[in-house]
Amino acid sequence: MPRWRIPAALAAAGLMLAGCANPSVGSANDDPTKPVTLKFWHGWATPGEVKAVDDSIARFEKLHPNIDVKATGNVSDATINQALRAGGDKAPDVVSSFTTNNVGQYCDSGMWADLDPFMEKTGLDKRKTFPKALLDYTSYRGNQCALPLLADAFGMYYNKDAYEKAGIERPPRTMSEFEEVSKKLTVRSGRNSYKQVGYMPNFRFYQNSPDRLFAQWGPRYFDAKGDSRLAEEPATYDFFKTARRLARAQGGFDDLERFRLTFGDEMSSQNAFLTQKVAMHLDGEWRGLMLKDAKADFEWGVAPLPVPDDRAETYGRGFITGTVAGIAHSSKHQNAAWELVRFLTADTRQVVSFANAIHNVPSTFAALKSPDLDADPTFRTFFDILRNKHSKALPPSVNGGAYVVSLGDFAYSVEAGRVGDLREGLKKLDEQIDADTLQSKS
Missing domain, CATH: 3.40.190.10 (Periplasmic binding protein-like II)
Structure with missing residues (x-):
């Protein structure tokens, strides 16, 4: 299943346990220049996408010969979160997800590490690197537990x-x-x-x-x-x-x-x-x-x-979503893991190469301006939509994707004429979303 077609209901259901998790504690005391093996779990599955991921890893390993990356593809959010809850040596170090509206759960549960300390000590200025809409969907209430890894407009x-x-x-x-x-x-x-x-x-x-x-x-x-x-x-x-x-x-x-x-x-x-x-x-x-x-x-x-x-x-705005990447809180190699996350999300040549390979929108300001990007004018229209200051992504919530599913179900009823009083219907929708949010925190 292509990454942007994962049903919101499945993505939401797969993460409902994450809010009450007690994640294993990893370590950020490792030396990223020492030999280490990292496990990277992602959701790309088609041959072309998997090749693009493998090519990206090869570029990273050439720059960091001490770091060996073992990639596993076609992994769902539910599988990742089950592994992170269990912790241990089999859990991944670096993870990615196609479901931006679950970032609230990733951050709130503590499953994904806060990336701000890593950016601070390596000099990555996130506000100068990534468009605001993308930073909005990769953080939750001050916790930047993810970074954008390409975008969809x-x-x-x-x-x-x-x-x-x-x-x-x-x-x-x-x-x-x-x-x-x-x-x-x-x-x-x-x-x-x-x-x-x-x-x-x-x-x-x-x-x-x-x-x-x-x-x-x-x-x-x-x-x-x-x-x-x-x-x-x-x-x-x-x-x-x-x-x-x-x-x-x-x-x-x-x-x-x-x-x-x-x-x-x-x-x-x-x-x-x-x-x-x-x-x-x-x-x-x-x-x-x-x-x-x-x-x-x-x-x-x-x-x-x-x-x-x-x-x-x-005019010029649009809906924005994309892939997010982060570090498992249970990883005992978080500094080395950060080197991989930083490369995948912020290295301009890497972002451009990956965007061209899988035909997604680049997720950094520098990559969006690169002369090496696909010059197809129809493709570049989506770059302009991403750059538009009014473009919006779904807000993260500890409710995950459940509130989007609830809105969709309500909208089906409205368009079919089954909602007599729209205001009262919306009030009940708000109550349902709030109840689901409360349940996800319990």
């Missing part, structure tokens, strides 16, 4: 041929333009079906989980105490109103849902954007490479997703 792919046929000159920049363009691009094939929809707004469609579109509003999920505040957030109501309007403009939820059920698998040759059943599509930077490999028989482009009309100045 979400934008809007659009069918240029469909645009030309509909007389549309440029991608929409505001939600009202988005609604208008979506309607123009929608082509019916009968009373209850379609040949093409402009944009499929239904939240069960591929990458359309509600948190990704919601990022265009820059919402605050939690208050200063860590309590859920979705019912208090004005953007929440505008977000659901906009989603309903997008659906109504193209025929309504029921017709759209019937059409969605005819789509092929996201990762197949029957992908709805590839087969031109959808003219505009929310997706990440990896989709461009897939479209090229599939030899899409239409011209396509990439642009940032539209933003709310009253936030037009934030």
Whole structure:
């Protein structure tokens, strides 16, 4: 399973035990210049990704011939956390995760070591090295227990041929333009079906989980105490109103849902954007490479997703996520482990090489400016989205990914018309998220 498609429910469920863990205590007294073997666990699984990881390790070992790195791939968060709870010689020293919204649990549980002391003694200035959005999702309440290891940015792919046929000159920049363009691009094939929809707004469609579109509003999920505040957030109501309007403009939820059920698998040759059943599509930077490999028989482009009309100045923003890396608290080789983490996350040549190899967005300022980066202009659109100061990632929480799952379940009910009073429904959602957070701390 590609790294950015790990279901949030599984990621959340796998970590629910971490909040009550009593992690083994490791050591930061080791000499990183002495011979040592480090165990590095990661989640990459496809042959190309594994090769890119192995090549990265080879580059590191050439710079640090005293450090031997044993890498294990295709490892889930649940497996990593079980090993860290147990501790001992079989536990990993360096770990990575594809689930940024679990960072709150990594940090709060003590499973992952605080990296600030290592950065301080080796002179790495994190604020000058990494974009703020990435630092936000790799720390929790002052504990920087992880660092970004490449990123994913979400934008809007659009069918240029469909645009030309509909007389549309440029991608929409505001939600009202988005609604208008979506309607123009929608082509019916009968009373209850379609040949093409402009944009499929239904939240069960591929990458359309509600948190990704919601990022265009820059919402605050939690208050200063860590309590859920979705019912208090004005953007929440505008977000659901906009989603309903997008659906109504193209025929309504029921017709759209019937059409969605005819789509092929996201990762197949029957992908709805590839087969031109959808003219505009929310997706990440990896989709461009897939479209090229599939030899899409239409011209396509990439642009940032539209933003709310009253936030037009934030156009260019998007949803940000990515891989995070850290040091196991139980490791007895934490200084040597830091050398590996620092190399993987902050060495410019390494970050650029890795980003080019697996077609992900670089996660440092220096790498984003490198002339050695893939020059594909559609790929570089995602660099701009990452650099945009308004771009947002999901906030870390000791609740892990459970609050995202709860929001998704609620959003499915809203779009299907099963929530009569939105405010009351959101209040109950807040209560559920807070109860899950309390349970994760017990």
